[in-house]
Amino acid sequence: MMHSESMATAYTTVDGDFVHELEIKRSRFITYLRRVESEEQARGLIAELRKSHFDARHHCSAFILGADRMAMRSNDDGEPSGTAGIPMLDALAKRETAPGVTDLSDIVAVVVRYFGGILLGAGGLVRAYSDSVSSALDTAPLLRRQxxxxxxxxxxxxxxxxxxxxxxxxxxxxxxxxxxxxxxxxxxxxxxxxxxxxxxxxxxxxxxxxxxxxxxxxxxxxxxx
CATH class of the missing domain: 3.30.70.240 (Alpha-Beta Plaits)
Structure with missing residues (x-):
């Protein structure tokens, strides 16, 4: 992806596709990470997962685009406002890829939730969605773009x-x-x-x-x- 207008000289992204699952109070939180270069590609993954996980209750998402991270979007997809998309976006945006360096970009995260029957409450949802993305990033392969x-x-x-x-x-x-x-x-x-x-x-x-x-x-x- 060309970023000729960018002032940044390097950033970090995920190396391809990655999937990670957490179970929290019987709800399944399946996190998908993908390297993308446009909003269209990011929304493409969301659309794919709506089809492949058509029986899931929520498909919450967040993405960051561009070397200077100028485009940041999130969506709660039916969860209470502010309990899913924003915590997911924070987990991406505040991720340190090196000590003191937060430069993760060209990445989309989608968390597919299968409700397990136990309500988590607003605070519980924030932690669940944040932890889902953070846990996925802990083991996802990352690479530098320069x-x-x-x-x-x-x-x-x-x-x-x-x-x-x-x-x-x-x-x-x-x-x-x-x-x-x-x-x-x-x-x-x-x-x-x-x-x-x-x-x-x-x-x-x-x-x-x-x-x-x-x-x-x-x-x-x-x-x-």
Missing amino acids: RMRILGVDADYVAAGKLENDLRAGGIQVLGTDYGPRLATLRVALNDENDAIEQFKDRLATLSAGSSTAENLGTEWVDVR
Whole structure:
């Protein structure tokens, strides 16, 4: 997802889809987390779960979008106002992904509740929905997204494979290789800082004996695993 208007340089999201279940006073709270890049995708998961869990009483949701987390939405779906969606959103928004860092985004959480016959009360519902999302996040796989400088590195077909291996061995993230009619172009992601780019160009000159050059292809958001 491109966030060209963003001031943020990195954020954290969930790595794919994740499901976690809690039982609280006989009610089942099933939390679904999904990485999404638009409100349409977030609402898509909600619609999917309404169909697959058509017999559940509630499908409460919260999502955060964008590197700067400009879009935040929540829905109580029939639970008393403020007892489900907002606690879920708080659990996402206040989640620390590193000490003192709250940057979780491009994520939707849906909690499907099967009522167990015991009323929890407003305070109990707030805790249940908050704990459901927090517990899911405790074990969900997360990944960093970073805005990086992309460089295109040309090499002949014979040298491209070895050059890619050498760059990876040196800790450089190679996104892939495009094969043109005459040359291969390696797409390399670097920290968007002048020093990092200059160091890379020096290393490239050494590895390729000066035969390869790097072209600036702009910036994009990259998964850092």
